[in-house]
Amino acid sequence: MNPSGPLIDRFGRKVSYLRISITDRCDLRCLYCMEEEMTFLPRAQILTLEEIYWIAKAFVDLGVEKIRITGGEPLVRRGALDLIEQLGRLPLKELVMTTNGTRLAECADRLATAGVSRLNISLDSLKPARFREMTRVGRLERVLEGLEAARRAGFECIKLNAVILKGFNHDEVIDLARFAVDRQLDISFIEEMPLGLVASHNRSHAYYSSDQVKQDLEKVFTLLPSPVRTGGPSRYFTVAGTGTKVGFISPHSHNFCADCNRVRLTVEGRLLLCLGNEHSVDLKQVIRRYPGDGNKLRQAIVAAMAIKPERHYFDLQEKPVILRHMNATGG
Ligand code: SAM
Numbered sequence: 185m186n187p188s189g190p191l192i193d194r195f196g197r198k199v200s201y202l203r204i205s206i207t208d209r210c211d212l213r214c215l216y217c218m219e220e221e222m223t224f225l226p227r228a229q230i231l232t233l234e235e236i237y238w239i240a241k242a243f244v245d246l247g248v249e250k251i252r253i254t255g256g257e258p259l260v261r262r263g264a265l266d267l268i269e270q271l272g273r274l275p276l277k278e279l280v281m282t283t284n285g286t287r288l289a290e291c292a293d294r295l296a297t298a299g300v301s302r303l304n305i306s307l308d309s310l311k312p313a314r315f316r317e318m319t320r321v322g323r324l325e326r327v328l329e330g331l332e333a334a335r336r337a338g339f340e341c342i343k344l345n346a347v348i349l350k351g352f353n354h355d356e357v358i359d360l361a362r363f364a365v366d367r368q369l370d371i372s373f374i375e376e377m378p379l380g381l382v383a384s385h386n387r388s389h390a391y392y393s394s395d396q397v398k399q400d401l402e403k404v405f406t407l408l409p410s411p412v413r414t415g416g417p418s419r420y421f422t423v424a425g426t427g428t429k430v431g432f433i434s435p436h437s438h439n440f441c442a443d444c445n446r447v448r449l450t451v452e453g454r455l456l457l458c459l460g461n462e463h464s465v466d467l468k469q470v471i472r473r474y475p476g477d478g479n480k481l482r483q484a485i486v487a488a489m490a491i492k493p494e495r496h497y498f499d500l501q502e503k504p505v506i507l508r509h510m511n512a513t514g515g
């Protein structure tokens with residue numbers, strides 16, 4: 185059998201979007217994402233950059249049109265820029281990246297030239313001390329320098345991502361939105377997802393809903409519903425009188441699952457069919473058993489569509505059912 189695309193699951197959803205975590209490592213330790221002391225995966229357990237490329241290519245051969253590079257912090261992996269340049273030569277509609285911005289001052293130009301069209305940059309606070317508290321080790325100034333370098337590099341779009349935690353940064357949503365409007369950037373506000381166990385805060389106490397963020401913003405801005413849909417958990421609005429789009433990412437509402445168009449490749453080579461479930465297929469095993477055999481890889485990917493779950497269930501009151509952390513999964 186010569187497997188061909190498009191990739192369609194049991195519920196008739198077309199999978200056209202692959203998110204790839206290229207490393208579980210990071211130079212920050214955000215409270216909601218990692219423990220202070222982390223043990224990272226040994227090198228033999230993670231995909232090589234070449235393996236990542238071949239898996240990405242198999243997806244593109246099967247009709248995937250959009251790839252997001254994420255992590256961990258993608259830019260801390262040695263050779264990341266070479267991989268991105270290779271991916272940029274695949275026939276994709278969009279190659280995009282999520283980064284914490286700490287290395288953008290050096291990397292932004294090369295990313296733009298490689299064909300990365302859009303960047304998501306995480307920024308939870310504009311106050312240096314608070315930024316440090318939430319990332320445990322980060323320097324806000326570095327990220328702001330990176331952001332400026334990215335603005336100069338001429339990406340089609342730059343979006344800020346802010347995870348909002350009550351008692352940490354919930355009082356900054358208006359300042360963050362204003363910062364984005366002033367710089368003609370987009371911004372998404374994210375509810376914390378219960379991935380991995382965290383010791384630093386109580387997740388149900390720190391829960392600050394997207395509806396609450398929206399209400400706060402509407403005291404100052406007029407938000408007009410935007411037709412933009414990404415097949416994910418985001419709803420978008422335009423700030424009236426500006427080009428800025430504001431997104432609300434609410435994993436606690438299930439209603440986006442019906443349009444889900446994405447799968448994730450973990451740093452260990454597991455193809456995860458849903459962020460909120462453990463259903464997965466081990467593509468590392470396939471690529472290592474049949475090196476250079478694109479057919480076997482494509483077969484495994486097509487077969488995986490049969491186990492993509494219909495929806496996910498997150499419960500704030502319960503212990504997390506998903507014990508992996510976001511950095512290994514690719515946020
Ligand atoms: N290191 C990069 C960064 O921070 O942008 C890319 C990887 S990070 C895992 C991707 C996104 O996931 C970030 O915007 C981060 O804020 C978000 N994130 C991490 N842990 C999360 C959690 N438990 N709930 C919601 N969002 C989370």
Ligand code: SF4
Pocket residue numbers: 210211212213214217218255256257284306510511
């Ligand atoms: Fe690192 Fe991104 Fe996780 Fe923060 S959210 S610890 S920057 S991977």
